[in-house]
Amino acid sequence: MSQLVFLDQATLPDVDLSPLQQLSLPLRSYPHTAPDEVLTRLADATVAIVNKVVLNAATLALLPNLKLICVTATGINNIDLVAAQRAGITVCNARDYAQHTVPQQAMALLLGLFNQIAPYHQAVQQGAWSRSSQFCWLGYPIRQLAGLNFSVVGYGGLGQATAQLAAAFGMNILIAERPGSAMIRPGRLSFREALQQADVLSLHCPATADNQQLLNSETLSWLKPSAVVLNTARGSLIDANALAQALRNGQLAGAALDVLDIEPPPPDHPLLQPDVPNILISPHVGWASQQAMQALVEQTADNIRSFFTGTPKRCC
Structure with a gap:
């Protein structure tokens, strides 16, 4: 039957x-x-x-x-x-x-990283606030989103929806042209320019044979040391070893990821190591409301x- x-x-x-x-x-x-x-x-x-x-x-x-x-x-x-x-x-x-759920996860990760939510929560649980000599405990720096450049790579439905949320926080939206494209469409920047100007680089492209390790040691070097990488798309877009090294070297300010190149990741995955700083990872749940x-x-x-x-x- x-x-x-x-x-x-x-x-x-x-x-x-x-x-x-x-x-x-x-x-x-x-x-x-x-x-x-x-x-x-x-x-x-x-x-x-x-x-x-x-x-x-x-x-x-x-x-x-x-x-x-x-x-x-x-x-x-x-x-x-x-x-x-x-x-x-x-x-x-x-x-x-998941046109609402994935953008929500992207902004949750970004806010978690910029507002240091996990470190602050852990510090409170460990008694840091209780021991404070004043009403607050300022153990970690917090960055403001308003006024920063939010560069979007992959401007389909999810990229546009995430950009709308970022704009609501007062961020400036920059749209990247496809890598290697000879023509730059109106309202877009070349891929390299979008990376060079990004304070937050947000990935929203599907995985294809052409964009494997789109972010690698070369393209990551185009980002400012104060920039953050945000990926709620596909893990294969990023060279995990190159990203881990960039974070260790202080070449980037941070990374917030919902996806990795190997899922589930092995314990020795380069981005899961304790010496990789300023990284926030969720286990591919951005789609799963x-x-x-x-x-x-x-x-x-x-x-x-x-x-x-x-x-x-x-x-x-």
């Missing part, structure tokens, strides 16, 4: 799956799926639902019943699109489901329904 098979449902915890359960095909879900379990679990599937499970060419070639892959994310680099097209498999993703995750489920159900009525949506 044709089935919907969700291979990594644990990536969407505590959501209402009824939009999927109410479709005409029965739903079978697994919390996690190891690479060697994919073929068995998708053997009779018409629709595969995945977040980060990899479906490569070798796997897709052995799944003749599969007609549709629904990715419960915007990024689709875990799917071999060429192989899917060759096998006649439609691939759909989810879009704009309850509302955004529910929107993902609803979009996925809509993608499946639309596919079977002959009007597929959000195809990749």
Whole structure:
């Protein structure tokens, strides 16, 4: 019997799956799926639902019943699109489901870094405020956002929404042109100029083969020593070793990250080492408000329904 098979449902915890359960095909879900379990679990599937499970060419070639892959994310680099097209498999993703949540996380990280929220909280817990000789305890410098330059790399929906929040704090918005572009569009700066003028450099581009390690030892050197890197996009955009070294050397003032190049990161990841200063990292949760995750489920159900009525949506 044709089935919907969700291979990594644990990536969407505590959501209402009824939009999927109410479709005409029965739903079978697994919390996690190891690479060697994919073929068995998708053997009779018409629709595969995945977040980060990899479906490569070798796997897709052995799944003749599969007609549709629904990715419960915007990024689709875990799917071999060429192989899917060759096998006649439609691939759909989810879009704009976290248009409020990701910008909120970006600003939370930025405020946490500039206002030293975590160090101050830890100091209070350790009794620093209680021992203070005055009404406050000023142990860490706080920086003001207003008047600073907020350079955006990747000016799509999320980049624009984050820029709007930054502007509400009184920041000056600078928009970077694509790296290497010969033409600078009106209202934009060259990639290098946007980095050179940035007080905060905020990344919002998808991961592609062309932008791996977009921030590396060379491009990081274009930033001011007082600048901060903010990344809520994809970890592969940054050379982690180069960023760690720049922070250690005082070449940058800080980094606030929701993503890393390896997820989950190993304990010896260069940006997790205790000697890397002025860094704030959250575990790829910028997309994961309850509302955004529910929107993902609803979009996925809509993608499946639309596919079977002959009007597929959000195809990749």
